[in-house]
Amino acid sequence: MEIFLSTPAWLGAGFIFILRVGDMSLDTMRVLMVMRGRKSTAWILGFFQAAIFVLAISSVLQNLGNPLNVIGYAAGFATGNVVGMLIEERLAIGHTHMRIVSSSRGSAIADKLRDEGYAITEIPGRGKDGMVTVLNCSVLRKNVSRVQNLINEIDGEAFITAEDVRPVRRGFWRA
């Protein structure tokens, strides 16, 4: 039990924890880049992630007498994963397709969004209680919450869903 009182053991575990946070946040971002088809970014992230991983796993395996190392390794892994998600959300790289269904304010929403420079396709549809407007709108991911706020200014009842898309070609992307 004297290991829990030894400063070098805690330092070693802390070092492994930090390495693992670094490599897992890179790895999480890499996976999300792969899903979006960003090849060069994925390569660079993968290179550094693998380099740090080798360092971390070898320091754990060289010093198995220290259970703190194993805990540091696992906690670093889990924390790095969440850090990577936070960074990726902050960067908000990519495109999102938003589908908006509004029962009565469809054309007003379309006008408002067009005034703001977003590209909208209006599709007439029929819902349970009569005609509705379906709006298709592809935006940069970082603009999603702005668009949602604009819609809510006009119709707080609108039904909005979002999915990640890859741009195939062209389109109008409000800067």
Add this chain to the structure above:
Amino acid sequence: MNPEAILLLRSAALIFGMRVVDVSLATVRTLMVMRGRKLPAWVLGFFQALVFVVVIQAILSDISNWLNVVGYAAGFASGNVVGMLIEGRLAIGYTHLTIVSSRQGPAILDGLRQKGFGVTEIPARGRDGMVTMLSCSVLRRHGKQVHSLVQQVDPEAFITAEEMRLLQHGFWGG
């Protein structure tokens, strides 16, 4: 069998079992990451890494036992599949279904609305004339139910599904 062989088999089986656990945790964790669920991702990640260290240590300490290597690889592959099964059973999230039917559009629509699903009907044109396109957002675990409802009415209907995120509102039947 001699005791030594039993010992070798046992360590291989142990490695296999642990690998199944760690990789299925990893698979479920990846799917949580894709949906932005941070707390489950942390918990799954912690236990996954813990099990992984134990496994990698066991296999590296006796790499000459090729049964261990086979157990490691088979565990990885099985864990991957097990993770997918678990995730399919959990069915967290939402699905957007697009249903195209040439003649039975209104009948499908009625069937789905009776069950409480929210459906938007969009008139569209196919190769042989007008068709009905139904746009329907459901909870992922209701996907199969909607699928069989549509199949009962029109086995010819064309159905696609894509995963989506909900931003606000909507009707969720079941």
